[in-house]
Amino acid sequence: xxxxxxxxxxxxxxxxxxxxxxxxxxxxxxxxxxxxxxxxxxxxxxxxxxxxxxxxxxxxxxxxxxxxxxxxxxxxxxxxxxxxxxxxxxxxxxxxxxxxxxxx
Amino acid sequence: xxxxxxxxxxxxxxxxxxxxxxxxxxxxxxxxxxxxxxxxxxxxxxxxxxxxxxxxxxxxxxxxxxxxxxxxxxxxxxxxxxxxxxxxxxxxxxxxxxxxxxxxxxxxxxxxxxxxxxxxxxxxxxxxxxxxxxxxxxxxxxxxxxxxxxxxxxxxxxxxxxxxxxxxxxxxxxxxxxxxxxxxxxxxxxxxxxxxxxxxxxxxxxxxxxxxxxxxxxxxxxxxxxxxxxxxxxxxxxxxxxxxxxxxxxxxxxxxxxxxxxxxxxxxxxxxxxxxxxxxxxxxxxxxxxxxxxxxxxxxxxxxxxxxxxxxxxxxxxxxxxxxxxxxxxxxxxxxxxxxxxxxxxxxxxxxxxxxxxxxxxxxxxxx
Numbered sequence: 001x002x003x004x005x006x007x008x009x010x011x012x013x014x015x016x017x018x019x020x021x022x023x024x025x026x027x028x029x030x031x032x033x034x035x036x037x038x039x040x041x042x043x044x045x046x047x048x049x050x051x052x053x054x055x056x057x058x059x060x061x062x063x064x065x066x067x068x069x070x071x072x073x074x075x076x077x078x079x080x081x082x083x084x085x086x087x088x089x090x091x092x093x094x095x096x097x098x099x100x101x102x103x104x
Numbered sequence: 105x106x107x108x109x110x111x112x113x114x115x116x117x118x119x120x121x122x123x124x125x126x127x128x129x130x131x132x133x134x135x136x137x138x139x140x141x142x143x144x145x146x147x148x149x150x151x152x153x154x155x156x157x158x159x160x161x162x163x164x165x166x167x168x169x170x171x172x173x174x175x176x177x178x179x180x181x182x183x184x185x186x187x188x189x190x191x192x193x194x195x196x197x198x199x200x201x202x203x204x205x206x207x208x209x210x211x212x213x214x215x216x217x218x219x220x221x222x223x224x225x226x227x228x229x230x231x232x233x234x235x236x237x238x239x240x241x242x243x244x245x246x247x248x249x250x251x252x253x254x255x256x257x258x259x260x261x262x263x264x265x266x267x268x269x270x271x272x273x274x275x276x277x278x279x280x281x282x283x284x285x286x287x288x289x290x291x292x293x294x295x296x297x298x299x300x301x302x303x304x305x306x307x308x309x310x311x312x313x314x315x316x317x318x319x320x321x322x323x324x325x326x327x328x329x330x331x332x333x334x335x336x337x338x339x340x341x342x343x344x345x346x347x348x349x350x351x352x353x354x355x356x357x358x359x360x361x362x363x364x365x366x367x368x369x370x371x372x373x374x375x376x377x378x379x380x381x382x383x384x385x386x387x388x389x390x391x392x393x394x395x396x397x398x399x400x401x402x403x404x405x406x407x408x409x410x411x412x413x414x415x416x417x418x419x420x421x422x423x424x425x426x427x428x429x430x431x432x433x434x435x436x437x438x439x440x441x442x443x444x445x446x447x448x449x450x451x452x453x454x455x456x457x458x459x460x461x462x463x464x465x466x467x468x469x470x471x472x
Contacts, residue, residue, distance in 0.1 A: 065400075
């Protein structure tokens with residue numbers, strides 16, 4: 001069953017950027033792509049648990065700020081060393097100028 | 105100003121990755137710990153992190169052009185002694201500038217385009233004799249656990265310093281010997297136990313494949329030398345890693361030489377040194393080493409800007425290579441008499457203080 005949680009205002013994230021969202025003891029990363037689409041993944045790099053929201057968004061890639069590991073944030077896929085494990089992704093919707101993620 | 109101080113009494117250090125110091129570091133909370141970072145706004149950091157192909161393409165065209173010119177001159181003048189000067193310049197490109205290209209492209213920050221990073225990374229790894237997979241992972245560990253004894257596999261000068269080994273590093277002999285041994289071991293399909301601690305099993309086949317390709321290249325160079333009855337192929341492939349290593353060792357030792365270990369603040373264990381423009385080109389701005397460790401996603405060409413932005417929170421940069429060796433050498437000499445001695449980096453009044461209790465050191469001792 002879906003569990004939609006309000007993460008942030010849609011305009012709180014610049015295009016091609018990422019923002020951190022904490023909820024229920026978990027941390028998430030919410031992305032706004034250059035095409036103005038929104039995505040969400042777990043917030044910590046699967047390599048060494050660094051906050052991805054401090055990283056760099058390039059097109060559909062998020063780069064971890066610590067070791068430069070890269071993921072495709074649209075599907076969570078690890079692109080290559082030093083990240084080997086994919087990110088968990090979450091469904092996202094934008095309603096009334098707000099970004100919601102389904103953390104169920 | 106930089107002063108010398110004793111560290112907490114660690115006794116004789118065990119730098120092995122599966123030794124007692126590794127266990128102690130884990131118990132002390134130093135493994136994969138949170139490090140000090142200077143505050144930089146998201147807006148500024150996004151601008152600094154921005155990737156671009158242009159600076160690295162420009163530098164790589166100059167770099168490849170220099171390779172071609174110096175190799176061409178050496179081939180043209182061979183076997184006369186006039187071939188020596190271009191060979192020495194070629195050697196620095198081969199045995200030193202590849203250190204920084206390996207480094208920057210390994211981080212994936214030099215170029216915006218991934219295949220360009222990968223291509224320069226593979227070529228540089230071959231020339232600097234670092235297995236591209238093994239060293240990618242060791243450098244990852246170096247950034248996680250910088251100069252944490254027992255965890256960091258890239259501690260260049262251990263305590264007490266191995267004087268002969270450090271001196272020989274300038275000739276590249278020991279690095280090349282270790283690299284050749286490693287290449288043979290990998291070529292035979294084995295991974296040493298210590299390296300298994302930082303190379304994931306799924307990456308082992310890549311390390312082995314690269315070693316086998318290298319083995320084939322060196323074998324081809326030697327066969328060509330025998331066929332031509334000339335040392336020229338050997339002078340151009342492999343041995344430049346020896347006679348051209350001095351510059352990357354000279355600059356590399358400055359990164360952390362004589363500074364604190366087991367501390368979670370790059371301002372204390374890393375050093376920024378102001379150096380001449382030719383060395384900066386060879387070294388690709390890695391003289392901004394505190395900045396690089398604190399924010400490794402900032403490309404080499406943006407490090408001077410990052411330095412300008414955060415310098416008020418960092419120790420003053422060491423003004424020259426000469427000044428750096430003048431401060432490092434006495435500490436290394438002192439470490440022969442007692443290895444628990446290191447250089448304390450003094451922070452400016454504008455900086456946030458170093459907090460040993462929060463950032464790794466278990467004991468603060470007054471400087472001498």
